[in-house]
Amino acid sequence: MTLWIPRSNGLTPAEEQLKCYLKRYDADRDGKLRWRELKTAFHSLGLHLSCVRAARALRHVDVDGDGYVGQEEMDELVKYATTKWGLST
Template identity: 45%
Template sequence: MRKNVTMFKPVSVSFTRDQLMNIFRSHDLDGDGKLSRKEVKAAFGYLGSRWDSYRAVLALLHADSDHDGYVGEEELKKLVDYALKCGYTIA
């Protein structure tokens, strides 16, 4: 006798722009209104990146317009755009 087995395929949903904004803002651990490389790295780790250090360096190159080594509030949109292009999803 054969049993019916229902299999569910896991579904991944992409993060929204607002979700990523909130995730990055929540990683501003010292509350100075800007994200350091260490804070960006922690955020990418939270997102599940296997290469969080690599992602943080590339993100800073992409988003840090004034080259001060931080992602300020005005640069956050560029950081989120970069993260969206990377395709992070909610599993």
């Protein structure tokens, strides 16, 4: 019998839930979050100054400098949002 063990990405269950929530704001379903999509997501979570926070988050996690939060950068975005602003769903 094979035991299935999920691959750990270092996120807690609450962080995984936040990640799924944020992915819902990928309006064009290209797997990337743009600044405007981040702003909308943060606003829906009740964050004040969502424009500024989206810009800061994007600047912090956009490692490749393409102006988007890609799949590879999503975990870092979730960790940033939970530690910096105490976000959880």
